């Protein structure tokens with residue numbers, strides 16, 4: 416039976432750790448060309464722009480010996496030019512894997528349901544599992560292990576937070592969320608992550624106070640206040656997220672060796688100040704690099 420990567424709640428903690436173990440080995444062989452995906456084609460169906468996700472998948476597939484096909488909104492136009500069902504069925508006759516970046520999570524679920532080949536979620540409104548895998552890999556690289564760590568996420572309870580929270584709960588990292596009223600993470604996703612956290616002896620806490628969330632934290636994470644597709648809410652969001660900026664005052668409360676993480680793209684002066692994201696605690700480009708290694712590990716697991 417084919418396996419997809421739509422959300423990390425479909426993967427066990429052991430599977431997540433095994434993926435990042437594999438990503439670590441691939442990182443050691445950086446630049447080495449392999450032939451695991453020889454003769455295989457991966458379609459990238461992207462409804463939204465991308466730097467990291469698109470480039471790391473294209474390079475990753477190339478380095479594993481496969482071929483990549485980028486299909487932007489002009490080509491496929493999922494659900495508009497033709498139904499998601501027809502796209503899933505048609506692409507399955509040509510390619511060995513579909514990597515899709517969509518607006519509505521329903522589209523990624525539908526693609527996975529109807530495609531006869533593995534589907535990888537390259538970001539939707541609810542999840543960004545590839546980012547979370549690279550983040551967990553980065554955390555282990557920097558911290559040595561997950562045991563006893565606390566991650567403070569400051570900002571919007573969005574796709575990046577959902578996947579990160581699930582991944583942390585699966586590997587035993589405590590999570591503290593602080594965001595303004597009206598921007599909490601999805602209730603069901605939180606409950607599910609809390610169940611995993613309980614099994615793995617860690618905690619998920621939601622609050623409004625960024626200082627409290629950051630107190631003693633080993634990791635501070637932030638993401639944009641306005642995600643792709645929310646551009647119309649920009650002015651309102653910037654106003655409501657004021658007070659949730661990661662800056663030098665906020666990080667004073669963190670552990671002295673804390674790391675700063677951000678999935679990028681970032682907006683200096685909004686969710687984070689330049690001195691923090693460009694400062695000595697920041698690991699944002701390690702995260703970006705690890706997208707390549709983590710996704711190669713996923714491709715090997717699902718395709719090779």
Ligand code: CP
Nearest residue numbers: 465466467468678679
């Ligand atoms: N972090 C991330 O997914 O970046 P892109 O939107 O550039 O792919």
Ligand code: NVA
Nearest residue numbers: 573575642643679680
């Ligand atoms: N939350 C952001 C992440 C971008 C990688 C968005 O969805 O636009």
